[in-house]
Amino acid sequence: MSAQPVTDQEWKAEVEGAEKPVLVDFWAEWCGPCRIVSPIVDEIASERSDDLKVLKLNVDENPDVARRYRVMSIPTLLLLKEGEEAKRIVGAKGKNELLADVDEVVG
Structure with missing residues (x-):
């Protein structure tokens, strides 16, 4: 699952x-760091599907949400809980981070 x-x-x-x-x-x-993060995000989607929903939003094709969340x-990775932003991660990070x-x- 990705x-x-x-x-x-x-x-x-x-x-x-x-x-x-x-x-x-x-x-x-066109984002190089995005291509680095993408397979890691897919791994997390596969491994954590029981307790986490993982989605990808292309900002070029879907600018409204990106604008609303000031991306x-x-x-940028947003963690949302009950529809509200709980954590924002900007930039490429490794899987453990x-x-x-x-x-x-x-949790």
Whole structure:
């Protein structure tokens, strides 16, 4: 299982209505660091599917949500709990660092 794409139109149902915490990877095709983080995010999606929903939002194709959450640089990963931002991770990080951030919110 890998992170699923989400669009501006799907945001409310997929993220704000989610029953478990959501990790959203804000990315773009042209972003080198995003390509480094992407396989790590996919691994987390596969390993943590029981307690975490993992999505990817392409900021070029879906600018509304990126603007609303003031995503100024990518990659940015948002951890949302009950529809509210619980943690923001900006820049590329390794898997262990990302999992530590996830565990702060998900437990």
